[in-house]
Amino acid sequence: MNDHQSTLPDPQRILAAVVFSDAVGFSARMAADEERTLGLVERDLLLMRQICEEKQGQVLKSTGDGLLMYFDNALQAVACALEIQKKLTNQSKSLSDEDVLNHRIGIHLGNVYLKDNDIMGNGVNIAARLQTQAEPGGICLSKTVYDEVKKTLSVKATYLGLRELKNISEAFPVYQILLESPRTRLRSPAPPLRQDYRNRQVLLDKVSHYWIEGVLETSLQRRVALELGLDSRDDLLDRPWSLLWRSQDTSDLLPPETRAIAKFDDLGASRSLLILGAPGSGKTTTLLEIARELIERAKYDVNLAIPVIFNLSSCPGKRQTIAAWLVDELNRKYQVRREIAKTWLQEQKLLLLLDGLDEVNPTNRESCVEAINQFYQDHGQTDLIVCSRIGDYEALQTRLQLQGAICLQPLxxxxxxxxxxxxxxxxxxxxxxxxxxxxxxxxxxSPLMLSIMSLAxxxxxxxxxxxxxxxxxxxxxxxxxxxxxxxxxRVADKPYQDQQTKHWLSELARQLVKDSQTVFLIEGIQRSWLSRKSHKFEYNAKLFSILGAMVGVTFSIILPNSATFFLFEIGLSSFFITTITGAVLGFVSAVCWAVFRQIFGPRVFSPLGVFSYSAVTGAIAVLLGLQATRFYEDWIIYKKSYLVFGDQEALPFLSVIYAASAILFLVVAKNPITPYNKIQWSWFWAKEKLIDGMLWGLGFGVLFGAFSMFYVFIALANHPGFSTSANPNLARFLAPFILGIPLALIVQLLGGLIAFLIGGFTGTDVDRTTKPNQGIWQALHNSLILGTAAMVILGTLAGLVGESILAGLALGIGVGFASGGIAVLKHGLLRLLLRSQNRIPWNYAHFLDYATSCIFLQKMGGGYIFSHRLLLEHFAAMKSQPGGQTK
Structure with a gap:
């Protein structure tokens, strides 16, 4: 029967099952093509009416894009809803995407009043609010309905938890039935594997722990629980498909109590929303409230995208695509392996919540908007929300190409x-x-300023x-x-003086502004924190010297006579000679780099600049070695020692060794300090890295083999024994190949073995635990584990082939440094220098926790964020005085 012919008894209060349906994204589609959308809605509502009549229900009224239906019991109501969604899904398979409408359905069983072909009461309100909780293509049930049908239900109903429904006083338990729909088919055609599911849940927990528990529930704005008005600002978007002309600065005030999440849901599939507002108006709080709702939904439905929050302050603009930047952020901020992050982005399994467009460096802001637009075009099924201060956004020439925009109104x-x-x-x-x-x-x-007023x-x-x-x-x-x-x-237990606290917070705030960062990770401290050239030179000189000393120690262990590589023996131990010489080489490299950097500027990073720097460094180091040899010449003769190579023979070999070491020092210094994840063994990655390691090993093997062949050829040319042999020329020709080629193969195999070990121990897909400076502590842990394992394996192999076990131990130390030790060394050295300049305290984590207890910072996982951008800007504007004072 239709709604015009339905008749009901006289007004009475009875128990009834109420069904509400709603078309997803109806408003947006009406704005785009009104006539076509009305035709699609009429088509689907006709189908619903037919099914309702078949299931012995009554259509009471049309709500424009949905129906209000009435049933005598919950079984009939749920059967009708299931049949509607099933037939709509089958219908969509033969339609183009433009002709498909998704619908939500809510069902509640409760007491209602029946009068004049209409029903009223709280039960009707609950059913209407329930449909807003459903995913597109889904059916939401109240607990009373679920209890009635759970024994006979043929499909799975997922418990969504307690939900706050608009105009309903208490939180309401909600269940959802989600059949296959066009949207879910695109999202995930098959249940996730166990590891995929674990990775998903870990990331959801991290986003919830970092942002909801760590930021939203402790935010200053939350202390002022007042309802904010919303303004529709679609006029600030670039929507070429829209036929609606708007004058500049046009806005439409949305109905009171309209929630941002409802506006986002109304946008339908591939939702995208811009949230604007004045500083301190509650943009981030609104974004996080949306995130909390989306996280709750995603926890109970693996077909939904994973909501992840990113701060756009570090957006690189044209230097990197948004997709590549997101992979970096997932790896650095959420400890997600890059391979997993790339897969999630490619398969569009993430719901991106991008905060702080106004915090992007002004020189990169236009290109950042362009990059977001390009990403949205390339990833059309990815839901997206962007937040920005309205003044900074309006100043841009480029507009975001999103579906909707809202502006938060002041109190x-x-x-x-x-x-x-x-x-x-x-x-x-x-x-x-x-x-x-x-x-x-x-x-x-401003909600923020009102909250600060109440505290201050x-x-x-x-x-x-x-x-x-x-x-x-x-x-x-x-x-x-x-x-x-x-x-x-904090008078009673104050661990830091007030002026010192303000000084260190102002230093941190200025550095975050300089680096265009919002979230601070202790392991994220980089060489860029050193602002003065003298400080950078001090850092390079100490780092290069330490690395040089380590190279010298390695030489002395692998080759007991390695002091001869440094031109002289002075009766001291080889270990001491090579260590001192390596440290001197490191210092010379730092001085040469500083000079070249000053003279040539950025051009020094070109291949020609690096080659010139290394060549000059090698030449100066050789000259210093010759001067040292001459200085000790009399003592060397007295000790009846000798120069193995002789001055002229050693020069080519040594200059190349020194030049290569100088390049190694530079590469280590210039690479950013990279945190590490927990390790786990992977045969797949071990095999992959084995091939790469053997290729690199072959390259180094050819290099060392060539130098060995050169050395042997020169040495044999002056050896008296070969001049008396049967064929001295043939002997001199073959001997270098007999020694050099095996050496090249040995180095190749050694490179493959080391890469096999390091590559096999990969990071976990998504690391679950997070604590301050975890990346550096994990790097130290990885270095010790892999270094020790390499020492045992390589030392045993060295002993089996008749070489010194110490050679294997030295290589194990090298493996340890390559797998995290260098990051620990650079981080520790940088922290010492910054502490000596009073830029940071000794125990940074303890200080940041103290600042969090003072409500200056908020802790999110292993990182920290200022309570608000305005507070960060205030600290950054403080002027430092000698002795760590601020004003």
Whole structure:
């Protein structure tokens, strides 16, 4: 029967099953093509009416893009909903994407009032709100419905947890049935494997732990629980398909109590939304509230994309695509292996929540918007939300090509006044002053500033609040007062002086602004923190010298007579000679690099610049070695020692060795400090890296073999024994090949073995645990584990072939440094230099935890974030004075 012919008994209160349906993305599609959308809705509603009648239900009314249906019991209602979604799915298989509409359905069993072909009551409201909780193509059931049908239900119903439904006083238990739909078929055609499922859940837990528990639930704005108005600002988007012309600065105020998540859901498949607002208006809080809802949904439905929050402050613009940047961020911030991150992006399994477009370096902001638009075109099925300050966004020439945009409205004067009235005597003074102070009134309209006022001005008298005049002075005074009040709270157990705390926080804030970062990781400290050239030279000189000494030690262990490589023996141990010589070589390399960098600038990084630097370094190191030889010449003769190569014979060999070492030092110094994940063995990656290692080993083997052949040829030319042999020329020709070729093959096999060991121990797909500086501690752990394993294996092999076990031990040390030790060395050296300059405290994690307890920072996993961007900017603007003072 149809809705015009249905008749109901006289008004009465009865138990009934109420069904609400709704078309996903109806508003957006109407804006794009009104006539076509109305035809699609009419087609689907006709199908629903037919099924409702078949299942002995009644259509009471049409809501435009959906139906309100009534059934005598829950079994009939659920059977009708299942049949509707099933037939809609089958229908969609023969339609183009443009002709497919997805629908949501909500069902509740409860008491309702029946009157004049209509039903009313709380049960109807619950059914209407339930359909908003369903995924496109899904059916949401209340617990009363689920309890009625669970024994006879032929499909799986997933418990979504307690949900807050609009205008419903208490949280409501909700269940969902999700049949195959066009959207879910594109998302995931098959259940995930166990490891894939684990990776997914770990990432969901991390996003929830970092951002929801660590930021949202401790944010300053959350202290002011006031409803914010939303303004539709689609006029600020680049939507070439839209036929609707808008004048500049046009906005449409959305109905009161409209939630951002509802606006996002209304956009349908491939949703994309821009959230705008003034500084401190609650943009990030709104984004995180959306994220919390999406995370809850994704936890119970593996077909849904994984919501992940990224801060755009580090967006590189044209230097890197958004996809490549996202892979880096997933690896660095969420400890996701790059291969997994790339797969998730390619298969469009992530729902991207991008905060802080306004925090991108201004020179990169336009190109960042262009990169987001390009990414969205290339990944059309990826849902996306972007946040930005409205002023910075409006200043851009390029607009985002998203589906919808909303702008958060400031608090109304009535809301601010009511807030202070409800706060009691503690804020009585500010409530009195704000009536006459226009600058305070303007600041209080921001949820962030209102929250800071409540903390900073609590218990203060009216006279203390009347010291400033201009809005800028008022804001400065407000933040200064807030900082001081938060510090005073920790009088009993204060581990740091207040001025020192402000100094270190201002240093951190300035560095984050300089690096265009928002989230700070201790393991993320890089060489760029050293601002002065003298500091960078000191870092390079110490690092190069340490690396040179280590190279010398390795030579002395592998080749006991390796002191001869450095031109002289002076009666001291080979270990001592090579260590000192290697350290000197490192220092010379640092000096040469500083000179070349100063003279040639950025051109020094060109192949010609690097070659020139290494050649000069090698030549200077050889000259210094010759001078040292001459200085000790008399003592060497007295000790009846000798130069193995002789001065002229050694020069070519040594200059190349020194030049290669100089390049090695430079590569190690220039590469960023990379944190490490937990290791696990992988035969696949071990085999992959074995081939790569053998190729690299072959290259080095050919190099060392060639030098060995050269050395042997020169040495034999002067050896008296060969001049008396039967065929001295043939002997001199064959001997270098007999020695050099096996050496090249040995180095090739050795390179393959080392790569096999290091490559086999890969990082976990998604590391579950996170703590401050975890990446560096894990690098140390990996270095010790792999270095020890390599020592045992290579030392045993060396003993079996008749070589010194120490040679295997030395190579094991090299493996340890290559698998994390160098990162630990660079990080530790950098931390020592920064501490000596009073840029950071000794125990950085302890200090950051203290700052978190003062509500200056928020802790998210192993990282830290300032409580708000405005607070970060305030600390960054503080001027440092000698001795770590700030003002």
């Amino acid at each position: 109304t004067p009535e809301q601010v006044k009511q807030y202070f009235l409800n706060s009691g005597e503690d804020l009585a003074a500010i409530a009195q002053i704000i009536e006459e102070d226009s600058s305070l009134q303007e600041l209080a309209r 001005y609590q218990g203060m008298s009216a006279s203390e609040l009347q010291e400033t005049v201009t809005p800028e002075e008022r804001r400065q005074h407000l933040f200064d007062t807030y900082i001081q009040r938060m510090l005073v709270r």
